[in-house]
Amino acid sequence: MKLSNKVNAMQFSPIRKFNPIAAKAKEAGKKVYHLNIGQPDVETPECFMEAIRNYQNKVIAYAESGGNTELQDAVSDYFKGYGMDFGREDMIVTNGGSEALTMTFLSIINEGDEVLIPEPFYTNYHTFATSAGGKVVPITTKAEEGYHYANREQIEACITDRTRAICCISPGNPTGTVLTLDEMKLIGEIAKEHDLWIIADEVYREFAYDDRPMTSFGMVPEYADRVIIIDSVSKRFSACGARIGLLISKNHDLISSVMKIAQGRLCVSTVDQVGAAALFRLPKEYYDEVKAEYCGRRDAAYEELMKIPGVVCQKPGGAFYMTAKLPVDNVEDFLMFLLTEFDDNGETVMFAPAEGFYATPGLGKDEMRIAYVLKKEDMRRGVELIRLGIEAYNKKKNS
């Protein structure tokens, strides 16, 4: 039986392919520090399950295709708290940020159209773009430059007559790079000149450290008609398993078109929406607390990382990832070594090889991404294990 070209062109998650090997290491009694996935150990605020437990409807009925108004209003008030004005008519509730992205690409991409994405980038963008018949064109960034990309020349060099959109994940996954408001304005300017949509993936919005102000493309109203904001409860509220995302735009032609797709899949989980509404009504102190926790984890991980001779990494400004160049010939080979040959007191570590985050063949072979989603002391120990592993790996290679 034949399958479609689209699905054949898609990739399996490069992050997950080492999972069975890690599982074997654990079966063999090794402890594995998981720095490889963005699943925080931070507890989901209790109000999520509390709101669901108090839900009393006898029939778990279809929700509105665009989202329940209770949730929409909570989101609207959340944005108001930051001086941004988005009402019910500007948003569609989606099955996580992932569906918001799928719907976005489906709505703006024709077969063969191109989408600019700074690489390294969150690998599932491949799947979303391919599903819609589009093609990812990478704006290559470098560890040595802190993976910055808000540079007119560099962006314009990638634009062709098939370019339809530029995607900005800020704060970024996998790099942790944060766009400033001025950089957002520059990107808005370029997008306007070349008639591009701006896909603003802001699921890590609050996680900007070191006195960086929180930024959002929602704060650049002069380009509002081309901005599509992607949002989600997953990271902000440590509620990855609550599949609640948002597609937000002041462009009502877009919202209206996306509504057709939304009606096709009927609605988003009713109980998750009930819980998510409570999350968006959390006081601002919640964000401060969580931000301080992640910032501490970042500092711990970065400090340990800097103890590795030859590592290249600028301290990332946001999200909960850092990508670094390691002094090894091949990071995937090194990870295999960590999981199958190495241990220190019965412990080893897992990260995400960065090659899968690049669209340009050959790039990222000596880079890794770690997620600082574990407690400080676990982050320290995890990165220490990477350091000890590198010593053992290079010793073995040179022997």
Place this chain on the structure above:
Amino acid sequence: MKLSNKVNAMQFSPIRKFNPIAAKAKEAGKKVYHLNIGQPDVETPECFMEAIRNYQNKVIAYAESGGNTELQDAVSDYFKGYGMDFGREDMIVTNGGSEALTMTFLSIINEGDEVLIPEPFYTNYHTFATSAGGKVVPITTKAEEGYHYANREQIEACITDRTRAICCISPGNPTGTVLTLDEMKLIGEIAKEHDLWIIADEVYREFAYDDRPMTSFGMVPEYADRVIIIDSVSKRFSACGARIGLLISKNHDLISSVMKIAQGRLCVSTVDQVGAAALFRLPKEYYDEVKAEYCGRRDAAYEELMKIPGVVCQKPGGAFYMTAKLPVDNVEDFLMFLLTEFDDNGETVMFAPAEGFYATPGLGKDEMRIAYVLKKEDMRRGVELIRLGIEAYNKKKNS
């Protein structure tokens, strides 16, 4: 800002477009009997919310992309209860049956490929097929023939060298038509001869009345490698707002490909999966009870319908819909009349005009679909209002 051709080709739900007009009628004080949507008033079994209330994890974490094993095992046991053998490796848990269909089309359809669907059909198939770049080719069926389509000549006449699949919703929406096991075998035979996938949408599986045995393409193992079963908790357990569906197949190339798409969207709601696992473990008596309830509603609605002179409708064998030809010139116009001009003791009724369920232009203009999702006495009154409405409408037309 330009939108994609795909999204421009999609339609708004033809079922929902009368909603604002109905809302106005209600604001004006009219009572409206909603026979137009498949949202049952049957209570969701308590075990759904009970299982969720008892869920104690402190972190609402990502679920497995293919679905949590507790749910998969519950589904597997559910099928075992009917003598069908589907294990974890044969299924992917999806965001409702809708996502299972989207993933199916994305996996098997190339730009311009054709998919056979008996018309009238569930209108969202348009959106799912269009999203994947495919085209719906209708197999036209008729009210006078009870909307049956399992006919070799009729099906083969629609097959071209671009045909990739045949979709069978059985028991059917919007017609209520149920395929017998022999008819499934015939369709399997045709599919094999022309190398087609069979998309078996069986979300109403248990709802087959009048001693019709429950049938499933899972009971035709000789064609298993081309059968894709779509399933869902929405209708079976009256849990439409729990977005849990399934894509089930013995073709592991397909399952593996779908897994790439599933990984891209990460996972399905964790708490909905917890609740759904409890639903699939309900004893068989649950289905008997619900089936008896719907069967009684069907009988009540059908009896009332037969009191309308000139109506054409064969008693449907399953699901909870019936489609009928009405003695009016234009059903949409008639519905508008019901909502804006007509009432009987302050009450009126709403159904779904069937034109939206047809792909062939011009068909269905004198047909309606009703869903018998309300209590028996409400169904009787609802259909009575249609009868009284027709009298008033035709009187007005002829005056």
